[in-house]
Amino acid sequence: MFSYVDHRIARYRARFMEDYLKRLDLNNPDAMYLVKINHKKQSKMSTIVADAPFHKSHATRAIARLTKRHLVEKKADPDDLRGFLVSITPEGEKIAFSVLEGFSAWDKLIKSMLTEKEQEDLQQIYQKISMSLRQYFQEDDPSEKDV
Numbered sequence: 001m002f003s004y005v006d007h008r009i010a011r012y013r014a015r016f017m018e019d020y021l022k023r024l025d026l027n028n029p030d031a032m033y034l035v036k037i038n039h040k041k042q043s044k045m046s047t048i049v050a051d052a053p054f055h056k057s058h059a060t061r062a063i064a065r066l067t068k069r070h071l072v073e074k075k076a077d078p079d080d081l082r083g084f085l086v087s088i089t090p091e092g093e094k095i096a097f098s099v100l101e102g103f104s105a106w107d108k109l110i111k112s113m114l115t116e117k118e119q120e121d122l123q124q125i126y127q128k129i130s131m132s133l134r135q136y137f138q139e140d141d142p143s144e145k146d147v
Helices: 003-022 028-040 045-051 056-068 090-111 116-136
Strands: 042-044 072-077 080-088
Touching (some): 003 090, 028 042, 028 045, 028 072, 028 080, 045 056, 045 080
Antiparallel strands (some): 042 080, 072 080
16 A cells, blocks of 8 residues: 555655765765764664674674774774774764754744644654564563663
8 A cells, every 4th residue: 555655755754864974975875874873873883784784794884984083993892802982073973963964854844834733643653663663573662771
C-alpha cells in the first residue's frame, strides 16, 4: 500500500540530506557516525560499529575519514588493547551540530506541507508503526537503552 510512496519520500529525503551534507563535505554514513560519536562523546569503536546499519568495513572507513579530518580521535582502548576508543573533537562537535540542523531543516520542510492536525496524526501513525515493528522484531524499547 505505502511502499511506492515510502520509497519516493525516502529518496527525496536522501537527496535533500545529500545536498545538505555536501556543504559540510560529508556523506550520509560519515554524518551518521559523527552524530553517533558526538552523542556519546567517547565510545568503544566496536559499539559504534555494532549500532550502525552499515557493514563493519564501511564503519572503519568512515571513522578513518572522520579521523583524517580531525572531527574524531581514535586511540587504543586501555581496557582492551585489541579495540579502539573514538571521541569527538571540538570541530567535530560543530559539524555534528550542523548535521542535526540539516535533519531539522528536512523536518521543517515536511511540516510546512501539513496542517497541525495532520502533523499530530502522522506522528501518532509513525509511533504506532514503530511500536508494532519493535514487537514484530522482538526488540527492546530504544528509550530504555543508551542510544
